[in-house]
Amino acid sequence: MTWLITGGAGYIGAHVARAMSAAGERVVVLDDLSTGVAGRLPAEIPLVRGSLLDREAVDAVLAGHEVTGVVHLAAKKQVGESVEQPLRYYRENLHGLTVLLDAVVAAGVGRFLFSSSAAVYGVPDVDLITEGTPTVPINPYGETKLAGEWLVRATGRAHSIATGCLRYFNVAGAARPELADTGVFNIIPMFFDRISRGEAPRIFGDDYPTPDGTGVRDYIHVADLADAHLAAARRLAGGPGAGDLTLNIGRGVGVSVRELADLVADVTGHRIPPVIEARRPGDAAKAVASVERIGRELGWTATRDVREMVTSAWEGWESQHRPAPVA
Numbered sequence: 543m544t545w546l547i548t549g550g551a552g553y554i555g556a557h558v559a560r561a562m563s564a565a566g567e568r569v570v571v572l573d574d575l576s577t578g579v580a581g582r583l584p585a586e587i588p589l590v591r592g593s594l595l596d597r598e599a600v601d602a603v604l605a606g607h608e609v610t611g612v613v614h615l616a617a618k619k620q621v622g623e624s625v626e627q628p629l630r631y632y633r634e635n636l637h638g639l640t641v642l643l644d645a646v647v648a649a650g651v652g653r654f655l656f657s658s659s660a661a662v663y664g665v666p667d668v669d670l671i672t673e674g675t676p677t678v679p680i681n682p683y684g685e686t687k688l689a690g691e692w693l694v695r696a697t698g699r700a701h702s703i704a705t706g707c708l709r710y711f712n713v714a715g716a717a718r719p720e721l722a723d724t725g726v727f728n729i730i731p732m733f734f735d736r737i738s739r740g741e742a743p744r745i746f747g748d749d750y751p752t753p754d755g756t757g758v759r760d761y762i763h764v765a766d767l768a769d770a771h772l773a774a775a776r777r778l779a780g781g782p783g784a785g786d787l788t789l790n791i792g793r794g795v796g797v798s799v800r801e802l803a804d805l806v807a808d809v810t811g812h813r814i815p816p817v818i819e820a821r822r823p824g825d826a827a828k829a830v831a832s833v834e835r836i837g838r839e840l841g842w843t844a845t846r847d848v849r850e851m852v853t854s855a856w857e858g859w860e861s862q863h864r865p866a867p868v869a
Contacts, residue, residue: 549616551578704785722858792831
């Protein structure tokens with residue numbers, strides 16, 4: 543069978559594409575390269591440049607590569623930007639998904655794995671977030687992910703498609719330096735950006751009801767995340783009876799922002815004390831995944847710790863920001 547990976551030239555997508563290809567799965571990537579990088583993919587993985595909003599392009603890649611399963615990662619994903627541009631996020635994330643699913647149904651594709659997010663939960667006040675925790679997103683990004691899950695499941699039931707929705711927690715690290723995250727939107731690259739300029743890393747809020755007063759999060763190495771996609775895709779390959787999966791992907795371990803800042807200082811050698819700023823609206827005190835279900839359903843568990851995430855991310859940051867040699 544052949545898997546189409548949308549957004550497969552992105553930070554997460556390239557890791558997924560490489561992991562699935564290395565495991566013997568046939569994959570093809572569709573990416574508009576608005577944020578993706580073609581060089582992240584090896585030559586043996588076909589890359590088709592195109593938008594999910596272009597139905598003809600989607601139909602062509604499904605037919606031309608005889609696609610039998612889809613891993614859908616392409617989406618806009620910045621929370622703050624989604625608040626400022628809700629129409630764009632609903633158009634790209636939900637209308638794009640509608641176009642893709644319509645094409646999948648027409649082509650008779652039988653498996654669909656959807657990239658969702660812990661943002662669907664909003665800010666639950668629980669020790670561990672299970673898949674049964676109420677979904678109350680607080681921003682347009684989270685709303686589009688939750689509505690996307692509804693659409694995927696409904697389409698799967700109506701057309702006998704095996705489906706899965708994977709709710710990512712905080713993704714970090716890199717399998718190789720050239721695959722590292724190039725954006726400065728998540729906390730680890732935000733720390734790197736500050737310390738690389740000789741500025742103090744920022745911690746937003748130190749008065750939460752947590753052991754050290756800073757927010758606690760669950761971090762997952764992107765290579766572990768890719769392995770989870772492979773396990774889920776193979777589960778769906780069993781046919782309609784293999785789906786409807788909804789699974790958290792995390793480590794089930796909380797790390798505070800202050801602990802993370804200390805680890806970044808230790809790994810990078812940039813020991814600039816963080817500055818404390820006001821809480822950001824919508825930030826939860828604690829967001830840690832329950833990973834019991836994914837272990838039971840897929841036999842998968844994360845194997846890489848936070849130090850590995852920070853170390854590999856720093857290697858990628860340095861490789862991307864190393865000054866060009868003087869001629």
